[in-house]
Amino acid sequence: NAGVTQTPKFQVLKTGQSMTLQCAQDMNHEYMSWYRQDPGMGLRLIHYSVGAGITDQGEVPNGYNVSRSTTEDFPLRLLSAAPSQTSVYFCATTDGKETQYFGPGTRLLVL
Amino acid sequence: LAKTTQPISMDSYEGQEVNITCSHNNIATNDYITWYQQFPSQGPRFIIQGYKTKVTNEVASLFIPADRKSSTLSLPRVSLSDTAVYYCLVGDPIMIYNQGGKLIFGQGTELSVKP
Numbered sequence: 001n002a003g004v005t006q007t008p009k010f011q012v013l014k015t016g017q018s019m020t021l022q023c024a025q026d027m028n029h030e031y032m033s034w035y036r037q038d039p040g041m042g043l044r045l046i047h048y049s050v051g052a053g054i055t056d057q058g059e060v061p062n063g064y065n066v067s068r069s070t071t072e073d074f075p076l077r078l079l080s081a082a083p084s085q086t087s088v089y090f091c092a093t094t095d096g097k098e099t100q101y102f103g104p105g106t107r108l109l110v111l
Numbered sequence: 112l113a114k115t116t117q118p119i120s121m122d123s124y125e126g127q128e129v130n131i132t133c134s135h136n137n138i139a140t141n142d143y144i145t146w147y148q149q150f151p152s153q154g155p156r157f158i159i160q161g162y163k164t165k166v167t168n169e170v171a172s173l174f175i176p177a178d179r180k181s182s183t184l185s186l187p188r189v190s191l192s193d194t195a196v197y198y199c200l201v202g203d204p205i206m207i208y209n210q211g212g213k214l215i216f217g218q219g220t221e222l223s224v225k226p
Binding site for chain 2: 004035040042043044090092099101102103
């Protein structure tokens with residue numbers, strides 16, 4: 001039981017490039033979300049999904065797209081990377097009870 | 112969601128009890144109080160959750176006064192490995208799940224435990 005996995009662990013992009021951050025969970029949770037964490041800012045919600053086929057925007061959705069075709073996977077896409085998107089990205093999942101389970105994070109550097 | 116206020120940083124020594132207080136003056140009737148711990152280069156990890164009075168588990172205790180406008184996370188006899196950032200969150204778990212509500216993380220409290 002791997003819990004929440006994220007790939008890649010680290011990525012360097014040039015401005016304007018696109019990429020997809022992968023998130024997968026094997027806990028059969030309906031709710032998944034993406035956060036970014038920047039120094040002094042805490043964690044901020046980017047997008048979330050309450051089930052397959054359903055997604056919605058969080059606090060800071062601009063520049064990011066998501067889709068949820070299966071319960072297990074919730075990829076985050078950067079269509080045209082910008083230096084302001086340099087951050088650590090965390091995927092999380094919950095069964096709707098008391099806790100969210102976070103992945104190990106993806107460190108993204110946009111040059 | 113209720114806004115929370117925590118100290119930005121705290122220092123302690125091994126073996127001491129650490130109490131981190133969080134203010135949430137606008138907490139709503141259905142809101143729960145949840146604390147997460149985050150080590151460097153890792154995702155946050157659930158510590159404890161409560162609604163009122165006192166909750167205790169194998170890791171920590173959570174004290175919530177009757178007015179619920181604040182809460183205190185208590186870590187007994189901290190060790191160096193407790194050095195981390197601690198986040199206080201307030202929200203309605205049911206709303207978050209069913210209605211797409213948001214878990215809002217504040218800046219957290221950076222706890223530094225020294226030998």
